[in-house]
Each structure stands twice: as structure tokens, then as C-alpha cells.
Amino acid sequence: MENxxxxxxxxxxxxxxxxxxxxxxxxxxxxxxxxxxxxxxxKTARELxxxxxQIASALRSGRTQLIGMLVPTINRxxxxxxxxxVEEVANxxxxxxxxxxxxxxxxxxxxxxxxxLNARVDGIIASIGKNTQRFDHYQQVLERGLPLVLxxxxxxxxxxxxxxxxDYQGAYLATSHLIEQGCTRIAHFTTERKIDIYxxxxxxxxxxxxxxxxxxxxxxxxxxxxxxxxxxxxAQDLLNSGADFDAIFSASDYAAMGAMQVLKEKGLKIPxxxxxxxxxxxxxxxxTDPPLTSVNQFPIEMxxxxxxxxxxxxxxxxxxxxxxKTVLQPELIVRASSLKKKS
Amino acid sequence: MENxxxxxxxxxxxxxxxxxxxxxxxxxxxxxxxxxxxxxxxKTARELxxxxxQIASALRSGRTQLIGMLVPTINRxxxxxxxxxVEEVANxxxxxxxxxxxxxxxxxxxxxxxxxLNARVDGIIASIGKNTQRFDHYQQVLERGLPLVLxxxxxxxxxxxxxxxxDYQGAYLATSHLIEQGCTRIAHFTTERKIDIYxxxxxxxxxxxxxxxxxxxxxxxxxxxxxxxxxxxxAQDLLNSGADFDAIFSASDYAAMGAMQVLKEKGLKIPxxxxxxxxxxxxxxxxTDPPLTSVNQFPIEMxxxxxxxxxxxxxxxxxxxxxxKTVLQPELIVRASSLKKKS
DNA sequence: ATTATTTATGCAATCGATTGCACAAACAAA
DNA sequence: TTTGTTTGTGCAATCGATTGCATAAATAAT
Numbered sequence: 040m041e042n043x044x045x046x047x048x049x050x051x052x053x054x055x056x057x058x059x060x061x062x063x064x065x066x067x068x069x070x071x072x073x074x075x076x077x078x079x080x081x082k083t084a085r086e087l088x089x090x091x092x093q094i095a096s097a098l099r100s101g102r103t104q105l106i107g108m109l110v111p112t113i114n115r116x117x118x119x120x121x122x123x124x125v126e127e128v129a130n131x132x133x134x135x136x137x138x139x140x141x142x143x144x145x146x147x148x149x150x151x152x153x154x155x156l157n158a159r160v161d162g163i164i165a166s167i168g169k170n171t172q173r174f175d176h177y178q179q180v181l182e183r184g185l186p187l188v189l190x191x192x193x194x195x196x197x198x199x200x201x202x203x204x205x206d207y208q209g210a211y212l213a214t215s216h217l218i219e220q221g222c223t224r225i226a227h228f229t230t231e232r233k234i235d236i237y238x239x240x241x242x243x244x245x246x247x248x249x250x251x252x253x254x255x256x257x258x259x260x261x262x263x264x265x266x267x268x269x270x271x272x273x274a275q276d277l278l279n280s281g282a283d284f285d286a287i288f289s290a291s292d293y294a295a296m297g298a299m300q301v302l303k304e305k306g307l308k309i310p311x312x313x314x315x316x317x318x319x320x321x322x323x324x325x326x327t328d329p330p331l332t333s334v335n336q337f338p339i340e341m342x343x344x345x346x347x348x349x350x351x352x353x354x355x356x357x358x359x360x361x362x363x364k365t366v367l368q369p370e371l372i373v374r375a376s377s378l379k380k381k382s
Numbered sequence: 383m384e385n386x387x388x389x390x391x392x393x394x395x396x397x398x399x400x401x402x403x404x405x406x407x408x409x410x411x412x413x414x415x416x417x418x419x420x421x422x423x424x425k426t427a428r429e430l431x432x433x434x435x436q437i438a439s440a441l442r443s444g445r446t447q448l449i450g451m452l453v454p455t456i457n458r459x460x461x462x463x464x465x466x467x468v469e470e471v472a473n474x475x476x477x478x479x480x481x482x483x484x485x486x487x488x489x490x491x492x493x494x495x496x497x498x499l500n501a502r503v504d505g506i507i508a509s510i511g512k513n514t515q516r517f518d519h520y521q522q523v524l525e526r527g528l529p530l531v532l533x534x535x536x537x538x539x540x541x542x543x544x545x546x547x548x549d550y551q552g553a554y555l556a557t558s559h560l561i562e563q564g565c566t567r568i569a570h571f572t573t574e575r576k577i578d579i580y581x582x583x584x585x586x587x588x589x590x591x592x593x594x595x596x597x598x599x600x601x602x603x604x605x606x607x608x609x610x611x612x613x614x615x616x617a618q619d620l621l622n623s624g625a626d627f628d629a630i631f632s633a634s635d636y637a638a639m640g641a642m643q644v645l646k647e648k649g650l651k652i653p654x655x656x657x658x659x660x661x662x663x664x665x666x667x668x669x670t671d672p673p674l675t676s677v678n679q680f681p682i683e684m685x686x687x688x689x690x691x692x693x694x695x696x697x698x699x700x701x702x703x704x705x706x707k708t709v710l711q712p713e714l715i716v717r718a719s720s721l722k723k724k725s
Numbered sequence: 726a727t728t729a730t731t732t733a734t735g736c737a738a739t740c741g742a743t744t745g746c747a748c749a750a751a752c753a754a755a
Numbered sequence: 756t757t758t759g760t761t762t763g764t765g766c767a768a769t770c771g772a773t774t775g776c777a778t779a780a781a782t783a784a785t
Contacts, residue, residue, distance in 0.1 A: 094441045095771030119462035135480045323666035438741030
């Protein structure tokens, strides 16, 4: 099997009667190597089918060309798209991406970061788990002088680069849109969880109402886990409460979908009776009936941005590490579920 | 910054007045180390916050504990779920997963495999691109004696372990189900592409008709790219042709969705006028109106299986490499789009 | 022609862990 | 007691590439 013993720089060196140092330098474009030698080395390397051993290189140089990427859930469209975005930038720069998922469990998150460090990744790009309160593991990354970029779910407790979406703005846009469509009694589905993003969405909702001179009615705000089932029960509760409402802005597409189902079951027309807006622009939103208006977070672009911040940090390590917070602007994707007026 | 110079086995050795060899053996559970020494080593390791350098270990031992995973598109539910499945098994065995995507471009696929080899992964798990006709790059993996597991999109040209779904069976189930619902004029959306999976689905469709004594009408078979738009145009063509049909079995959920849209636009009732079944059980299928019957491929389980085959191959390398083809059974998820009878 | 400088390579240590072989000490068998 | 085993460690090479320092050869400066 091991007939094709891998060729090393020593094989090339031997064949050309030079040393491995010379070969190494030639291959790495060191200017102190003569043109003749360089060409000979490259030629022989090709002939012998030489492929550099990145492990050996990594051991000596300390650079593995690996990025550890940690997400809560790999197979959710938002996160897999971000992974995709990161992968695209990383690959173009000859870096590879190792992925792990925390499943929102703190221990998994901690272990994954440790595993990344043991694998000697050159840095980490991560989104924090919902229940994470301690950040020692991330702090360690920074203490080692490695780049750490947080995306979407971040924390002010870590002094490091971040990419987030302007959740406030997304919610503001969504709510304003509903108001422009003539809605005045707009319910909101949110969550009690301590993640900033939901607080921001709530704030955007409240401020948009205010700015349009609509008084907020706290009876129209419902808290839960923002899953499909939560949306269903919130909608039931809304209907049972007898409260007056003509729109729902949900901080999640799933909950919006649950509401859509219940409303349709009760014979209500969307958007005529109740206009509906979700959040995240999940792939399914364009396939519902009616298609669901939502807020696009541009996850692939977010991945690109995260990767760019990563490489910025990686290359500026010499000096002071510059931490930068990038805020991306979301876009409201208007679909039939909220379009009461012909535009 | 580099205050915390990483501790190595030599630091531990020095502190205990033994050699690095002893420390290494103690840490790796070598039985030739005395209990006292082992305990002392472990204690000191903990005290000094020792973390093994996997790169050094990899260089010497030849094992990186890395799996290269190649998919056509990271951010598609089917593939991201498979990644998730692989990650779960790999992480539990202290392996990490590097992901790359080919975007169905041959060059990308070739480069990704090369990059994996340079990173010295311990093996590769991959799904072949749609347009791939040459397999030299994969052949090289095998020649190096590395495990290679193909999933979903495989090829008979490579002698290696594979996991596939029984596409034939999935299509057979889907078609039979439509027949049981009373449909006899069942259209089929497929593609001309040379991938086995679509041929198998077509075969399942044909055989199910046959087995139920229904003559196939080739006028009801449409070929395209199985995207939403293809589904739409096939549906238009079907309607325009004036052909008699009471059901559509599409080899893709997207195309089925396109058809659903057109049929609804034309005022046809689903499933009363036309029953509809898709394939792949995309996340959106449960959110359409009516919800779309589809064939579940159990992607996470497929990932588990692929990972298990991988580790089997990895551990049996000594002897002859056993190549194993695993065929998973799909499940028909019946939803309202095809339910004409109350069950 | 002699000294100074540049240019192109070689030498040898290093990154951190692993491992075959050797060997002293402790113990068992004769 | 003497010989034979077992047990526990050490020695030193090795994995493959990188890199600071030294040096010979070639070229430039005086």
C-alpha cells in the first residue's frame, strides 16, 4: 500500500545536491535563492509530486491554517449559511474551517473551544450559546493571542471583534412597514431569554410604534420560546383574549408560521384581517401561503464579514489587537403576508 | 502576551525528574509505567495546565484526528444535516471535521481533496459533484491507504465504502401511496442528469405503476433541473398539453412546490384535483399549504452511518480494507398534499 | 590588487511528542 | 545463592519543515 512513500523536501534536496534549507526557501519564495536553483527546485518538486506536509510546517511555524468555527446548530439555515460564508473566504486564502456545534449546551461549547486549542487552530469564530454565562474559555483564546471573532450572539464581556445584525433596525423596519400598511394594533412575539438580539428587536418594535404616534399596549406582547408551537399558542391566546389586533410582528419566522396556521384555521384572512411579519427570512418563508414577510439577515455576507474580521485580527497581531464591532444592516423582505395595500 | 508559554511534556518531566518519554507514556496510559509515576505525572500535568500539542503528536504518529468532509453545498438542509450527523459521531471519538464545499464545480472538488491531503486528514467523507466524471483525486486518497466514504452521490468507479438511500424504494413508496389514494394518471418530474439517484427514483416510479397494473404514459414524464421554476413550467406544460392527470410525483420538493403554486393559481384543489408528492423532506414541506407529502432521507442518520463506516475503515486498515455499501431505507412522510382518503 | 559587500547556500537547532531498543532494579524460580 | 523474568525508565532517533547564524563565492568599491 505505502508504495508511494510521500516525497519530502529532503528527497528534492538530495536529487539536486543541495540542502533541505535551500529547498524550503526556494519553495517559500525566499529572495535569497538564485533563480536557477529556484527553478530547478520547482521543477523537481513537480516531477516528484511533492506536496508540503502542513503538519510539519505547522509544528515549526506555529501556524496551522485552521480556523475553529463554533455554532449552536450546524443544520439550521442561518448558521449553515454563515459557515458557508466563512468557508468561502477562508478557502480563498488557503485556510480550512473546522466546525463544531454546541447544541446550546455550555459544556459542549467549552469542550469545543478546548478541542480547537488543542488542534492548534490559528483562531476561532463563534456564536455564543443561549445559556452561556461564563466566558473563561473564550478568554483563554484571547490570552493566547489568538484572534476571536463573535457573530450574531455576542457578549460585552469579551474584548474582541464582533459582527452582528442591527436587530433594532430590522424590527423597526418591520413594525414601520406594518404601520404603513395601515395597522395600528400590532402584537409582538418575543422571548424572555437574555440574549441581546431579542431585546433589540423588542426595542425596535416599541420605538417604531412611538415614532408613529401609536401607544404601545403591553397586552399585545407575548413571550415564549419562539418556536412554531409558541406561535400557535400565542395566537390562540390573542384570539381568546378578545384583544383587538390587526397585525403580528414575530421575532421568529417559526412563531409567525404557527400564528399563520392558527389564524387560517380560524378562518381569518392574511393579510386582510391580520398582517404578519417574521424574522430571519428562513428558507420556508417564501413557500408559505401567503408567503411570509420577514427580515433578512444576510447570513452568507455575515460569514464573509466574520472571516474578514478574523483575518484582520490575524494580521495585526504584531501591534495591539484592534477589536472592531461590525453592524450589518438587515433588509425587510416584503411578501404577501403583510401587503394590504397595492404598492 | 505570550506570558503563558505553553507547558510541554518536558516541563512536566523536569519538575518530576523523569524524562519526556516517561511522561508521554504515562499520559497515554502505557502499562509499563508505575502507578506512582503515572499519578505524579497526571497531577503535575493538571497543575501546570498541560494541554497536549496535537500537531506535534500528529507529525510523529501520522494521525491528525481530522476528517475532511466535502459536500456540494454547505447551506442546504440535506447536506448540513449530514455534516451534523458526522460531527456528532466524530466529536464523540475526539475527531474534528473540516468542511469544504464544491459548489458542484469539478475544480473545487479536486482542490478541496488536495487541500485535505495536505492538511494530512486521516480520511475523507464526501459526496460527489453533479458534473464530476473523473475520479483520480479520490483514487489518490485510496492509494494513500486513507479511508474514503462516499455518501448519497456515489460512483461505481471507486472501490470504497458508501452510504446511500434506497432511492428506488422511496420512489416506489411515494408512487404506490398515490395509487392507493386512487390516483391512476401520475405525472413524474425528473432530470436528465447522470446521477444514479434520479434514475433510481424514476425506476421506482415506473415499477410501482407496473406492479399496480397501471400503464405508464411517457407524456406524463418531464425532465428539467428540478428547481422551483422547473416545477412551475412542467406544471404549466402539463396543463397546456391537456393531458389527463390526477397526481404528480416530483423527484424534488422544490419542483413539487413550483407545481403546487401553479396548480393553486389555476384554481385546482390539492389533493382533490391533483395529489402531490415531493422528495427529500425539505424543512419547508411541512409549512406549505397544504403541507407537502415527501420522502424523508434521514440525513442526520446518514451522517452517523457515514461516520461509522469511516471509523470502521480507519480501524481495519491493517488488513485488507473492507468496502461496505450501506443502503438506508427512506420513509414516506404523508401530509395533506396527497391525502385524498381519510385514513 | 586588496578590501568591502552582496549573494547564495549550508549547518544545525528547533517545534513537541512518540517509540524501538537498551538496561538497571526488583522479584521469582531453581 | 544464582539465573531468569518482569517492571519501570532512560536514551536517542524520528516525524518534515523552518530559520538564525555562519560562510564560501561572486561582485563591487577603493
